[in-house]
Amino acid sequence: MRGWALAVGAATALLAAPPRAAGAQALNAIVQRALDLENAGRWRDAIGAWRTVIASGETAQGVLGLERVFQQLGQDDSVLPPLDSALARAPKDRMLRGAQLRVLRSLGRETDARAAFAAWAALVPNDPVPYREYAGQLLTDGRIAAADTVLQEASRALGGTKTLVIEVAQLRAALGLWPQAAAAWRDALVAEQYMESSAIYSLTPAPADKRDSVRAILSAPPRRAPYVRTLGALELAWGAPRDGWRVLSTLTPADSAYGTWSDFADDAEHLGAWLPARDAMVAMYAQRPGAALAIRAANAALSGGDASSALDLLAKAAATLAVPAYRAQVLPLQVRALSALGRAAEVEALLAQHGAQLDAGTRHGYARLAAWAWIRAGQVEKARAALQGMSGDDEDEVSAWLALYVGDLVKARAGLKRPTEATAQVVTAIAFLSRTKADSARSAGAAFLALARGDTVDASRRFERAAADVPDAAPLLLALAARLHAARREDGAAIGLWQRIVGDYAAAPEAAEADLEWGRALRRRGDAGGAVERFEHLILTYPSSALVPQARRELDGLRTGAAL
Amino acid sequence: MTHARRGRSSNERPFGIRGLGRWATALALVAALAARAAAQHLLVPMDDQQQNHLKAYGLTFSVLKNGGKAEWFLNYRGGSFLLPDDPATRRKAALDGITTQPLDESAVLAIRREIAAGNMDAVTLEKAPRIAIYAPPKSPPWDDAVTLALRYAGIDYTQIWDDDVLKSDLSKFDWIHLFHEDFTGQLNKLYLGFRDTPWFVEERDRDLATAQRNNFPNIPALKKAVAWRLHDFVQKGGFVFAMCGATETLELAMAAQNVDIVGPFSDGTPMDPDADSKLDWNSTFAFRNVHLEMSAGVNAMSDIDGHQVNVPTRRQALGQFTLFNFSAKFDPVATMLVQDHRNVIPDYFGVTTSFNRSVLKPGVTILASEDGAPWVKYIHGDYGKGSWTYLGGHDPEDPQHNIGAAPTDLALHPNSPGYRLILNNVLFPAAKKKPLKT
Known part of the structure; x- marks a missing residue:
């Protein structure tokens, strides 16, 4: 008997199974049809389809669908009758309640929304969800004071806001209470680590003068990885990638550091923060060494101007790669790095070793880099020799630079007519060549060569001297010298040169720039009166200069004491 | 030049009798030209040709401050200055x-003819107004x-605060500006949302200390006294310009001299349940028959x-508000206050954004309102020997202006029509009063 019953039961189960599966399939098909109609913009048909979904028992999904469709039709209020019916059947349903609040708010029926919220909260007395939902929606609307009221009610009703830390954090950030917002996010991140991106988004707008308080709170003990990751990302977002890396570098393997560093490296590369990106990749390499990562780090180092560390990284990559892969991936960067460092002999050694296996175009490119390496080493003749056999054409750009360095301005002009790229160096050289009618200027050439060697002290001295030899380009050469002094924060020396430009070459195009920079240097030194005099002089003497708006802004800043 | 060379004979001596006569003529001509050059003017156009409307007011003010005179060409090219x-x-x-x-004299004459023929007028500005801004000591400019x-x-301008208003001679100022201060003493009811924030606590403590220093039991009593001093300032001939919440609360404080209109969080006692009927609107500037917000939990003061x-x-x-077009020759004051290069301006919120028409006293001049709305934006009137202007809203270039929002950088809004309304009020007291044409 019992066996028979079991057998019947099993048969019933077997028989019942196919219809249930079929029902689910049918329901899926109904939902899919409604979605398809909605996606096709067939709103009227979609309304019917979503009503069918509701009738089939998928109430919440159907109501949400209707909400979307009626919104598209500008008939938001039409969703309320089906929503009310659904709520009558399931008054505690979170999704339906949330939709009700959303719809009432979008209709501007604030009193009804408030009443709906109160009714929901009364139905589920110890549940934070109604408060979270309503406060969250109000915050999204920018209704900060109203959200604050809801959270205060939550505090009274629930005996605290521990279950609403995220909303509290968002509220404080919206109020501009940055330290309090950071503290609330700290609490929130303990329980909800996945909220890191929300915390970053919320705290990123903190103004510069409040960021230290955010830093202090996120760095305070006890140290936890989510705080560190949040602060690291914030530093990057605040334009301080170096600080961001300093924070993130303290993560340990236990903190899933590799993934965080990898994300940071990607973001830093994207922002052009090459050296912090390099540092992150070096740390990643220490955990999981690999040639590809070392090459990427070397590329970042080179882009950031640190050729030495690039060479170290490339050496690590080279040790693990076969010769063909080395030649394709490492050699180009190695040659660039050595050239940047002026290690010309090593570039030539590499060329001798691998040149036979390279195509002519690549060899030519490397020869140029070798020439540049010699230039950076101060050896113009060797640079010229490096180009021998590769190109005897005077029009060649490197040859033009070599001509400029020895003061042959005719050849330099001819070769720099169509430069391959418009770097600051190229623009400066072309500006000089077009300003003077002289055919030769050895002193100016030597100044450009010093600049190419990276010796800015010598370059600024030589540019200043060259001004006497090339009178028609004197203000430009003096301005170049002044820029180099200013870049090294030698304001005193720079001011002397700007003074000469403004005094002796008042009609020169560099005079307005000299006035502006002179004024800015005086402001940095605390000489507000002197700075005002310079800015006023610029505005009154060069009223059509493009620098006038900048001078006016500087003046306003000095008058009102605003930070610039 | 060619003609002059031709006109002089080769044997003519430069310093002969005839030559002297010519030199005298030339000298006279130079003298006349010099005199004309000295008599020239600068027109500061205030229409769309003006690059910086806001600083133009500062320029005019500096002329007055340095003892010069200026003219305000009402309704001429956006309210230009000469x-x-x-x-x-x-x-x-x-x-x-x-x-x-x-401009030379003839050009100015042509403008004057144009002004005389249209709804325009020329008002002489002769003295830089002495300006005070009522603001707490540590208040940031923005x-x-x-x-x-x-x-x-x-x-x-001079910054003044409660002690100055209560103890110093306000008649040394022509113009006092009030901002979003709450003269009911309820700190704009921000207690509801900000009671624990450091800046709120600091403001409350500061006001309490001022009240104690001046022998007032609480902040509402202090602010009522300050409001009444400002009332007297206007009555005796001063000019008050108020914006934002100061407009509404100044009126409420003046009307509530003998009744408790504040919630228990301000003075420890509930507000008088009959406060509405006990308010005295005889001594207020702009409003009457106002109903107070009786709930301490609602962040509003009244139905103003x-x-x-x-x-x-x-x-x-x-929405947006429209400036009224007044008759420049018959309503020069109202015309001055609405000089602008735009007459429809986007609205902006404030603790008090606008003023319901239903509570305006008869005789109040409506300077700007929103078409079809039951409220107005900008009003003016006389009281005693003085006058007042109220402008609703907080910051014309920051319509929402949430607490903690970044400050407005006016260098980015040098042509702001909303800010021009504020600056019209600054120069209006500089105008020389002239008898109305009848």
Whole structure:
């Protein structure tokens, strides 16, 4: 008997199974049809389809669908009758309640929304969800004071806001209470680590003068990885990638550091923060060494101007790669790095070793880099020799630079007519060549060569001297010298040169720039009166200069004491 | 030049009798030209040709401050100014990027003819107004649109606070500006949302200390006394310009001299349940028959404000307001206050954004309102020997202006029509009173 019953039961189960599966399939098909109609913009048909979904028992999904469709039709209020019916059947349903609040708010029926919220909260007395939902929606609307009221009610009703830390954090950030917002996010991140991106988004707008308080709170003990990751990302977002890396570098393997560093490296590369990106990749390499990562780090180092560390990284990559892969991936960067460092002999050694296996175009490119390496080493003749056999054409750009360095301005002009790229160096050289009618200027050439060697002290001295030899380009050469002094924060020396430009070459195009920079240097030194005099002089003497708006802004800043 | 050379004979001596006569003529001509050059003017156009409307007010103010006179050409090219053409004025105009046009007497005469023929007038500005801004000592400049505008335009002012209002001689000022201070003493009811924030605590403690120092039992009593001093200032001939919440609360404080209208969080006692009926509107400037917000939990003061920005269920959306076009010759004061290069301006919120028409006293001049709305934006009137102007809203270039929002940088809004309304009020007391034409 019992066996028979079991057998019947099993048969019933077997028989019942196919219809249930079929029902689910049918329901899926109904939902899919409604979605398809909605996606096709067939709103009227979609309304019917979503009503069918509701009738089939998928109430919440159907109501949400209707909400979307009626919104598209500008008939938001039409969703309320089906929503009310659904709520009558399931008054505690979170999704339906949330939709009700959303719809009432979008209709501007604030009193009804408030009443709906109160009714929901009364139905589920110890549940934070109604408060979270309503406060969250109000915050999204920018209704900060109203959200604050809801959270205060939550505090009274629930005996605290521990279950609403995220909303509290968002509220404080919206109020501009940055330290309090950071503290609330700290609490929130303990329980909800996945909220890191929300915390970053919320705290990123903190103004510069409040960021230290955010830093202090996120760095305070006890140290936890989510705080560190949040602060690291914030530093990057605040334009301080170096600080961001300093924070993130303290993560340990236990903190899933590799993934965080990898994300940071990607973001830093994207922002052009090459050296912090390099540092992150070096740390990643220490955990999981690999040639590809070392090459990427070397590329970042080179882009950031640190050729030495690039060479170290490339050496690590080279040790693990076969010769063909080395030649394709490492050699180009190695040659660039050595050239940047002026290690010309090593570039030539590499060329001798691998040149036979390279195509002519690549060899030519490397020869140029070798020439540049010699230039950076101060050896113009060797640079010229490096180009021998590769190109005897005077029009060649490197040859033009070599001509400029020895003061042959005719050849330099001819070769720099169509430069391959418009770097600051190229623009400066072309500006000089077009300003003077002289055919030769050895002193100016030597100044450009010093600049190419990276010796800015010598370059600024030589540019200043060259001004006497090339009178028609004197203000430009003096301005170049002044820029180099200013870049090294030698304001005193720079001011002397700007003074000469403004005094002796008042009609020169560099005079307005000299006035502006002179004024800015005086402001940095605390000489507000002197700075005002310079800015006023610029505005009154060069009223059509493009620098006038900048001078006016500087003046306003000095008058009102605003930070610039 | 060619003609002159031809006219002189080769044997003519330069210093002969005839030559002397010619030199005398030439000298006379030079003298006449010099005199004409000295008599030239600078027109500061205030229409769309003006590059920096806001600093133009500062330029005019500086002319007055330095003892010069100016003219305000009402309704002529957006309310232009005519200034003496001197090197200092030209220099300041050039430095500030203000558009000016040199005019000789004949050009000025032509403008005067045009002004005489249309709804325009020329008002002489003869004295730089002495300006006071009622603001707490540590208030940052960007907290107050007027301070911001005056600083940007380069107009001098003195900052005063409760002690100064209560104890010093206010008659030394022509113009007192009030911002979003709550003269009911309820700190704008921000207690509801900000009671634990450090800045709120600091403000409350500061006001309590001032009250104790001046022998008042609480902040509402202190602020009522301050409001009454400001009332007397106007009655005796001063000019008060108020914006934002100061407009509404100044009126409430003046009307509530003998009744408790504040919640228990301000003075420890509940407000008088019959407060509405006990308010005395005889001594107020602009409003009457106002109903107070009786709930301490609702962030509104009364039904003066049409927008009620801080009460979610009552909040009204922002629209745009239109400046009225007055008769320049018959209503010069109202005309001065609405000089602008735009007559429709986007609205902006404030603790008090607008003023319901239903509570305006008869005789109040409506300077700007929103078409079809039950509220107005900008009003003016006389009281005693003085006058007052109320402008609703907080910051014309920051319509929402949430607490903690970044300060407005007026260098980015040099042509702001909303800020011009504020600066019209600054120069209006400089105008020389002239008898109305009848």
